[in-house]
Amino acid sequence: MSNEKHEKFLPSPAVHRAGPQHSLWSIISAISFYWFASLSVVFLNKAILSNSENKFPYPLFVTLFQLVVALVLLVVSGHLGKRNRLLSMVPPFEFDLDIARSVAPLSVVYVLMLTLNNLCLQLVEVTFYQVARSLSIFFNILFTYLMLRQGTSSGAMIACSIVVLGFFVGSYGETNFSWPGLLAGVGSSIFVALYGIYVKKTLSIVDNNQWRLLHYNTLISIFLLTPIVVFSGELQEMWREVYFLGDLSFWALMSFTGVMGFMINTAMFLQIKYTTALTNTISGTAKSCVQTLMAMVFYQNPISAMNGFGIFLSLFGSGLYSWVRYAEMQRK
Template identity: 80%
Template sequence: MSTDKDEKFLPAPAAMRSPPQHPVSLIISAIAFYWVASLSVVFLNKTILSGSEYKFSYPLFVTLFQFIVALVLLVVCGHLGKRNRMLSMIPPFEFDQDIARKVAPLSIVYVLMLTLNNLCLQLVEVTFYQVARSLSIFFNIFFTYTMLRQKTSPGAMLACAVVVLGFFVGSYGETNFSWPGLWAGVGSSVFVALYGIYVKKTLQVVDNNQWRLLHYNTAISIVLLTPLVLLSGEVSEIWENVYFLDDMGFWFLMTVTGVAGFLINTAMFLQIKYTTALTNTISGTAKSCVQTLLAMVFYQNPITATNGFGIFLSLLGSGLYSGVRYAEMQQRK
């Protein structure tokens, strides 16, 4: 994200300065890119894990492969960024052991977050995915208080209560309910909340450069996840049971999924850079609504009235929570 030292302002009192105005076309492009990347990640992961002819039900291996693709892209883009202005925001790859040790706790959280997320996608319908992972707001409030000793406003607590109610209502009404999928979603929500906290703590280690952090985080995640994949027995099961390992279409789909995972980081960076916090929040909530509707169309997932009401409540609560937090940010400014 851009900083004051990266931009030139005419001398003026701080109170008179206003944020730079970006062209509407650029803002729309950033939002559209985020939507395409985010929706692609969800639907491609669902497709590769359980929604295609392959049904490659090995979430640990899929996550590891995506990390490897992301690291290759980071290294290549970092090298090209030396000569290409469009990629200059991505620094050359680096790996310092002292920095890596400080980033390692974040990487542990990151690995668990993405692995449980992929497991949740494998086990539940995409229409229920949003509900299963909606408790990240609840855990964010919980960890903010227990770890940072920061209290949450009554308005944000009320919005969180709507999300929790939506979680229980949506779970009760889900037709293709899965306890393992639900717990994977809850676990993913836990680590999503922890990840946000650890990112804030760890960014200072890499001079607040999110791309440097992504370099370390991705490389360490590969080191952490590789032994887990081997110990889990997934590799031997894949070798013995998967008959399409020589199918180029399968590896193309796996690679595209990894590229989409890499692009979501770029898309989030651009949306934050070129839009306001409120626009960013509205975009995320609207994207979740469209994601649920697209899942209904593409996968023909049956939705009961109770399940639909639960999905509505979880999305409504998420939107209210984001709105309350944005209003609080504006008041502090």
């Protein structure tokens, strides 16, 4: 599964009240683990889909395979969690048909979010990836008003305006511009925003336990995506065109990427547990900045001055929006 989309598994953390003080080593370890898992997913998926010597341009199959890996890990973690304190946060796997029916709309949104995210990552440069997907803030504000009838503060609207401006400036200045990649990024942003809203609406069905929700969501998503992969023609094309399907190293890479996608959930849980809401917010924004800088160094993508300014505006606006929302939570 792909990077930012996996971070949406968990709902936004509540502001931490007075609680136990954790050691500096625990805090640093939690943040480092989150950064490692999140950055790994982005660059590994990019390598699989478009940048590796063994190019594998099948985003639907990649998404399905990584969901299967996540489901296996959920089942195993839930079983081991009965005896292992480290995994006790993951409940035993369960399936109730009535709950599944209620979770299904969320899973439809989730499948579209993951698929479009991987397609965007395949079609655009990693340096432009954050810009292509930056409109999730705009759509979050829009859908929150349309679906939940909740307004947004002027500060958040200003931050959102900066993000939107960065999107247009960055898109116009992108050297290796791709309309399909841009549209996939916008589509992914739409479903990221919808996913966050549907998670909040669906959590009560599973007693506000995000891991139980993840059980149902992952399994249902596999059922939804499997026929799409079959009828898309990806399997037939893979069989004809891909000469390295028997290469164990390729499947090891695919499996490791799936493991990292699953680990983002644990990493987010630990980062929320061992840090404050503000640290969690700053960490996510800083990680996006580092991700863009790493892509510039690793891939040597040509970046025009306008494109660079657009990337800066998108990252700055996203960070400002996170700060404004955090300050609002503190006041409440």
